[in-house]
Amino acid sequence: AQTVTQSQPEMSVQEAETVTLSCTYDTSESDYYLFWYKQPPSRQMILVIRQEAYKQQNATENRFSVNFQKAAKSFSLKISDSQLGDAAMYFCAFSGSARQLTFGSGTQLTVLP
Protein backbone atom coordinates (compact mmCIF):
# COMPACT_ATOMS: atom_id res chain seq x y z
CA ALA A 1 0.00 0.00 0.00
CA GLN A 2 1.12 3.51 -0.73
CA THR A 3 1.67 6.08 1.99
CA VAL A 4 2.07 9.84 1.78
CA THR A 5 3.70 11.81 4.57
CA GLN A 6 3.57 15.54 5.16
CA SER A 7 5.77 16.32 8.13
CA GLN A 8 4.86 19.99 8.48
CA PRO A 9 1.39 20.38 10.02
CA GLU A 10 1.69 24.18 9.85
CA MET A 11 3.79 26.67 7.92
CA SER A 12 3.74 30.44 7.64
CA VAL A 13 5.19 32.81 5.08
CA GLN A 14 5.38 36.55 4.67
CA GLU A 15 3.44 37.99 1.74
CA ALA A 16 5.64 38.17 -1.42
CA GLU A 17 8.14 35.67 0.04
CA THR A 18 8.78 32.07 -0.99
CA VAL A 19 7.78 28.97 0.94
CA THR A 20 8.40 25.26 0.39
CA LEU A 21 6.06 22.52 1.58
CA SER A 22 7.47 19.01 2.00
CA CYS A 23 6.03 15.65 1.01
CA THR A 24 7.46 12.15 0.95
CA TYR A 25 5.79 8.99 -0.26
CA ASP A 26 6.36 5.29 -0.31
CA THR A 27 5.48 3.00 -3.20
CA SER A 28 6.81 0.01 -5.07
CA GLU A 29 5.27 1.20 -8.35
CA SER A 30 7.31 2.86 -11.06
CA ASP A 31 4.49 4.53 -12.98
CA TYR A 32 2.42 6.98 -10.97
CA TYR A 33 1.29 10.57 -10.60
CA LEU A 34 1.77 13.05 -7.78
CA PHE A 35 -0.42 16.03 -7.03
CA TRP A 36 -0.69 19.04 -4.81
CA TYR A 37 -4.20 20.15 -3.94
CA LYS A 38 -5.19 23.17 -1.87
CA GLN A 39 -8.27 23.32 0.34
CA PRO A 40 -9.29 26.82 1.47
CA PRO A 41 -11.83 27.34 4.25
CA SER A 42 -14.56 27.00 1.61
CA ARG A 43 -13.62 23.27 1.66
CA GLN A 44 -13.38 22.78 -2.11
CA MET A 45 -10.29 20.81 -3.06
CA ILE A 46 -8.51 22.68 -5.86
CA LEU A 47 -5.78 21.19 -8.04
CA VAL A 48 -2.53 23.15 -7.80
CA ILE A 49 -0.08 21.07 -9.80
CA ARG A 50 0.51 17.57 -11.19
CA GLN A 51 3.69 15.61 -11.84
CA GLU A 52 4.05 12.43 -13.89
CA ALA A 53 6.68 10.12 -12.43
CA TYR A 54 8.15 9.28 -15.84
CA LYS A 55 8.96 12.94 -16.49
CA GLN A 56 12.31 14.12 -15.21
CA GLN A 57 11.40 17.78 -15.65
CA ASN A 58 9.77 19.36 -12.63
CA ALA A 59 6.24 20.68 -13.19
CA THR A 60 5.52 24.40 -12.91
CA GLU A 61 2.30 26.39 -12.89
CA ASN A 62 2.86 30.12 -12.68
CA ARG A 63 4.07 30.81 -9.10
CA PHE A 64 3.89 27.14 -8.14
CA SER A 65 6.65 24.64 -8.86
CA VAL A 66 7.69 21.25 -7.56
CA ASN A 67 10.98 19.56 -6.74
CA PHE A 68 10.44 15.93 -7.66
CA GLN A 69 13.16 13.54 -6.49
CA LYS A 70 12.04 10.08 -7.63
CA ALA A 71 14.88 8.11 -6.05
CA ALA A 72 14.34 9.83 -2.71
CA LYS A 73 10.53 9.62 -3.10
CA SER A 74 10.25 13.28 -2.32
CA PHE A 75 7.82 15.80 -3.85
CA SER A 76 7.98 19.32 -2.45
CA LEU A 77 5.92 22.33 -3.50
CA LYS A 78 7.46 25.78 -3.83
CA ILE A 79 5.21 28.82 -3.79
CA SER A 80 6.90 32.00 -5.01
CA ASP A 81 5.69 35.56 -4.39
CA SER A 82 3.17 34.31 -1.83
CA GLN A 83 -0.22 36.02 -1.83
CA LEU A 84 -2.90 36.26 0.83
CA GLY A 85 -5.12 34.06 -1.32
CA ASP A 86 -2.59 31.23 -1.07
CA ALA A 87 -3.58 30.67 2.56
CA ALA A 88 -5.14 27.21 2.76
CA MET A 89 -4.57 23.59 3.72
CA TYR A 90 -2.28 21.96 1.19
CA PHE A 91 -2.47 18.23 0.52
CA CYS A 92 0.05 16.09 -1.28
CA ALA A 93 -1.52 13.10 -3.07
CA PHE A 94 -0.37 9.96 -4.89
CA SER A 95 -2.11 8.09 -7.70
CA GLY A 96 -0.76 4.76 -8.90
CA SER A 97 -2.10 1.79 -10.82
CA ALA A 98 -5.26 1.67 -8.67
CA ARG A 99 -6.04 5.25 -9.82
CA GLN A 100 -7.32 6.20 -6.39
CA LEU A 101 -5.82 9.21 -4.65
CA THR A 102 -3.90 8.62 -1.43
CA PHE A 103 -3.55 11.85 0.52
CA GLY A 104 -1.15 13.07 3.15
CA SER A 105 -2.36 14.66 6.37
CA GLY A 106 -1.98 18.20 5.04
CA THR A 107 0.00 21.37 5.78
CA GLN A 108 -1.86 24.47 6.93
CA LEU A 109 -0.27 27.48 5.24
CA THR A 110 -0.70 30.94 6.73
CA VAL A 111 0.30 34.00 4.71
CA LEU A 112 1.23 37.01 6.83
CA PRO A 113 0.59 40.52 5.47
Add this chain to the structure above:
Amino acid sequence: ETGVTQSPTHLIKTRGQQVTLRCSSQSGHNTVSWYQQALGQGPQFIFQYYREEENGRGNFPPRFSGLQFPNYSSELNVNALELDDSALYLCASSLSSAETQYFGPGTRLLVL
Protein backbone atom coordinates in the same frame (compact mmCIF):
# COMPACT_ATOMS: atom_id res chain seq x y z
CA GLU B 1 -18.08 24.34 -18.70
CA THR B 2 -19.85 23.29 -15.50
CA GLY B 3 -17.65 21.90 -12.75
CA VAL B 4 -18.41 19.12 -10.30
CA THR B 5 -21.48 19.80 -8.19
CA GLN B 6 -22.70 18.07 -5.04
CA SER B 7 -25.94 18.09 -3.09
CA PRO B 8 -26.90 18.77 -0.43
CA THR B 9 -24.23 21.07 1.01
CA HIS B 10 -25.07 20.18 4.61
CA LEU B 11 -27.01 17.36 6.18
CA ILE B 12 -27.90 16.34 9.74
CA LYS B 13 -28.95 12.76 10.48
CA THR B 14 -29.34 10.60 13.55
CA ARG B 15 -27.55 7.36 14.29
CA GLY B 16 -29.08 4.38 12.47
CA GLN B 17 -30.61 6.42 9.65
CA GLN B 18 -29.73 6.16 5.98
CA VAL B 19 -28.41 8.96 3.76
CA THR B 20 -27.95 9.55 0.03
CA LEU B 21 -25.46 12.08 -1.30
CA ARG B 22 -25.42 13.17 -4.93
CA CYS B 23 -22.74 14.24 -7.35
CA SER B 24 -22.85 15.57 -10.90
CA SER B 25 -19.62 15.08 -12.77
CA GLN B 26 -17.91 17.69 -14.89
CA SER B 27 -19.03 17.74 -18.52
CA GLY B 28 -17.32 14.96 -20.51
CA HIS B 29 -16.08 13.07 -17.43
CA ASN B 30 -17.04 9.39 -17.15
CA THR B 31 -15.37 8.57 -13.84
CA VAL B 32 -16.50 9.55 -10.34
CA SER B 33 -14.63 8.92 -7.10
CA TRP B 34 -15.89 9.45 -3.57
CA TYR B 35 -13.79 10.40 -0.54
CA GLN B 36 -14.50 10.83 3.16
CA GLN B 37 -12.65 13.60 4.97
CA ALA B 38 -12.85 13.59 8.75
CA LEU B 39 -12.11 16.85 10.54
CA GLY B 40 -8.42 17.69 10.50
CA GLN B 41 -7.46 14.78 8.25
CA GLY B 42 -6.76 14.11 4.60
CA PRO B 43 -9.49 12.56 2.44
CA GLN B 44 -9.85 8.77 2.43
CA PHE B 45 -10.87 6.92 -0.75
CA ILE B 46 -14.27 5.22 -0.54
CA PHE B 47 -14.82 3.94 -4.11
CA GLN B 48 -14.67 4.85 -7.77
CA TYR B 49 -17.19 4.37 -10.57
CA TYR B 50 -16.15 4.16 -14.22
CA ARG B 51 -18.85 3.95 -16.88
CA GLU B 52 -21.46 2.82 -14.33
CA GLU B 53 -19.32 0.02 -12.85
CA GLU B 54 -17.46 0.05 -9.52
CA ASN B 55 -13.77 0.38 -10.36
CA GLY B 56 -12.05 0.12 -7.01
CA ARG B 57 -12.98 0.36 -3.37
CA GLY B 58 -11.19 1.56 -0.27
CA ASN B 59 -11.36 0.17 3.25
CA PHE B 60 -15.00 1.01 3.94
CA PRO B 61 -17.74 -1.41 5.10
CA PRO B 62 -20.52 -2.62 2.77
CA ARG B 63 -23.00 -0.17 4.30
CA PHE B 64 -21.24 2.38 2.08
CA SER B 65 -22.59 1.79 -1.42
CA GLY B 66 -22.85 3.74 -4.63
CA LEU B 67 -24.31 4.08 -8.06
CA GLN B 68 -23.35 5.76 -11.28
CA PHE B 69 -26.01 6.68 -13.80
CA PRO B 70 -25.86 6.74 -17.63
CA ASN B 71 -25.22 10.50 -17.54
CA TYR B 72 -22.24 9.71 -15.23
CA SER B 73 -23.72 11.42 -12.19
CA SER B 74 -23.37 9.40 -9.01
CA GLU B 75 -24.85 8.68 -5.61
CA LEU B 76 -23.22 7.64 -2.36
CA ASN B 77 -25.48 5.78 0.04
CA VAL B 78 -24.66 5.12 3.66
CA ASN B 79 -26.88 2.81 5.72
CA ALA B 80 -27.07 2.42 9.49
CA LEU B 81 -25.28 5.70 10.14
CA GLU B 82 -22.76 5.82 12.95
CA LEU B 83 -21.40 8.83 14.80
CA ASP B 84 -18.00 8.32 13.14
CA ASP B 85 -19.60 8.81 9.73
CA SER B 86 -19.71 12.54 10.49
CA ALA B 87 -17.38 14.03 7.90
CA LEU B 88 -17.03 16.00 4.69
CA TYR B 89 -17.86 13.80 1.71
CA LEU B 90 -16.05 14.78 -1.46
CA CYS B 91 -16.85 13.72 -4.97
CA ALA B 92 -14.30 13.99 -7.77
CA SER B 93 -14.70 13.42 -11.49
CA SER B 94 -12.15 12.71 -14.21
CA LEU B 95 -12.03 12.13 -17.97
CA SER B 96 -11.19 8.50 -17.28
CA SER B 97 -9.96 6.45 -14.37
CA ALA B 98 -6.38 7.37 -15.26
CA GLU B 99 -6.84 11.11 -15.47
CA THR B 100 -6.62 13.98 -13.00
CA GLN B 101 -9.51 14.19 -10.55
CA TYR B 102 -11.40 17.43 -10.06
CA PHE B 103 -13.36 17.90 -6.87
CA GLY B 104 -16.77 19.22 -6.00
CA PRO B 105 -17.47 21.47 -3.01
CA GLY B 106 -18.40 18.55 -0.74
CA THR B 107 -21.31 17.61 1.51
CA ARG B 108 -20.90 18.09 5.23
CA LEU B 109 -22.67 15.26 7.09
CA LEU B 110 -23.30 15.42 10.82
CA VAL B 111 -24.58 12.31 12.58
CA LEU B 112 -26.11 12.87 16.02
